[in-house]
Amino acid sequence: AAKKQRRNAYKIFDQDMMEAKQDYLQIEAYLQTAIENDEFELYFQPKLDLKTNKISGMEALLRWHHPILGNVPPNKFIPIAEETGVIWKIDKWVLKNACIQNKKWAESKMAQQLRVSVNISPIQFSHPDFTEMVKHVLEETGLEPGLLELEITETTVIDNTEECIKNVETLRELGVGVSIDDFGTGYSSLNYLKRFPFDYLKIDQSYVREMFNRKEDMAIVKAIITLAKDLNLKVIAEGVEDSDILECLKDLDCDEIQGYYISRPLSSPDFETMMKLMKRQEELRLLKNTL
Numbered sequence: 602a603a604k605k606q607r608r609n610a611y612k613i614f615d616q617d618m619m620e621a622k623q624d625y626l627q628i629e630a631y632l633q634t635a636i637e638n639d640e641f642e643l644y645f646q647p648k649l650d651l652k653t654n655k656i657s658g659m660e661a662l663l664r665w666h667h668p669i670l671g672n673v674p675p676n677k678f679i680p681i682a683e684e685t686g687v688i689w690k691i692d693k694w695v696l697k698n699a700c701i702q703n704k705k706w707a708e709s710k711m712a713q714q715l716r717v718s719v720n721i722s723p724i725q726f727s728h729p730d731f732t733e734m735v736k737h738v739l740e741e742t743g744l745e746p747g748l749l750e751l752e753i754t755e756t757t758v759i760d761n762t763e764e765c766i767k768n769v770e771t772l773r774e775l776g777v778g779v780s781i782d783d784f785g786t787g788y789s790s791l792n793y794l795k796r797f798p799f800d801y802l803k804i805d806q807s808y809v810r811e812m813f814n815r816k817e818d819m820a821i822v823k824a825i826i827t828l829a830k831d832l833n834l835k836v837i838a839e840g841v842e843d844s845d846i847l848e849c850l851k852d853l854d855c856d857e858i859q860g861y862y863i864s865r866p867l868s869s870p871d872f873e874t875m876m877k878l879m880k881r882q883e884e885l886r887l888l889k890n891t892l
C-alpha cells in the first residue's frame with residue numbers, strides 16, 4: 602500500500618509540475634502583449650509619516666487584468682517577466698505611467714506634493730542604460746525628480762555592487778530617491794550599506810506583521826530602526842495591519858509606515874477620492890479650531 606501511495610504521490614507531483622509549466626508558458630506568452638492590449642493598471646498604496654500624521658507618498662504597484670487568466674498577482678508574473686526579459690518593457694511602462702500620474706496629482710493641488718515610489722527589478726537596475734532611461738522618462742513626463750523614488754531589493758545590490766553604486770550615485774545627482782525594499786530578507790552582510798547613498802530602508806513586512814507574536818521579529822525591527830538612525834537613513838515599515846503595531850512603531854521612532862491599516866493599494870480614482878476626503882477633513886478640523 603505504501604508503494605502504491607508513493608506512486609500516486611509521484612503522479613500528483615508530475616501533474617502539478619505539468620500544470621505549473623503550462624501556467625508558466627501561458628503567462629509568458631500573454632505577458633508579451635499585455636501592454637499593447639492595455640491590461641496593466643497601476644495601484645497606489647499610501648505611506649504615512651508618523652511624525653506629521655500625513656500621507657508622505659505612495660508606492661505604485663502593478664496590477665494585471667487578463668481576459669482569460671483574470672487578475673494575476675505580481676508575485677506570480679514578475680519573476681516570469683524577469684526570466685524572459687520582458688521585464689524591461691514592463692518596468693519602463695510602470696515608471697512612465699507612475700510619473701505621468703504623479704505629475705497630474707502634483708499639479709492638481711489634491712494634496713501637498715507627494716513622492717511616488719516605483720519597484721525596479723534587479724536586472725533592470727544594474728543595467729548600464731538604466732539611469733539614462735530614468736532621465737529620459739523624467740524629461741518626457743516633466744515630473745520633478747524629487748517626486749520620484751525607486752525601490753530596489755538587497756539582492757540587487759549584492760549581485761552587482763559596482764554597477765549599482767554607479768547607478769545610485771547618478772540617480773541621487775538627478776535628485777531621485779532610492780530605497781532598499783524588503784530589508785532584512787536578502788543578505789547577511791551589511792557591509793554594502795556604507796558604500797551606498799540610499800535614502801530609505803524598508804523593513805520587510807514578514808518582521809512587522811508578527812512583531813508582537815515573535816520576540817525575534819520585534820528584536821529585528823528594533824535593530825533595523827536603530828541601524829537606520831545611526832546611518833542617517835530614513836526607515837519605513839511595511840505590512841502594518843493594526844493600530845497596536847502602529848503605536849509601537851511610533852514609540853520606536855520609525856519614520857513612516859505602510860500597510861492595510863492605513864490603506865490597501867488603491868486604483869487612481871480611489872486614491873484621489875481618499876486624498877480629497879483627507880484634505881476636506883483637515884480643512885474642517887482647521888475651521889473648527891477657528892470657530
Ligand code: C2E
Nearest residue numbers: 662663675676679695720721722840841842859860861866
Ligand atoms: P513589495 O514592493 O514589497 O510591495 C509590498 C506588497 O505588500 C504589495 O503586494 C502590497 O499590496 C502588499 N502589502 C502592503 N501592505 C500590506 C499589509 O498590511 N499586509 C499584507 N499582507 N500585504 C501588504 P503586491 O502589490 O502583490 O506586490 C508584490 C510584490 O511584487 C512587490 O513587493 C514587488 O516586489 C513586486 N511588484 C509589484 N509591482 C511591481 C512593479 O511595478 N515592478 C516590479 N519590478 N515589481 C513589482
Ligand code: MG
Nearest residue numbers: 660720752782
Ligand atoms: Mg516595494
Ligand code: MG
Nearest residue numbers: 782783805839
Ligand atoms: Mg517590500
Ligand code: MG
Nearest residue numbers: 754782783805
Ligand atoms: Mg516584496
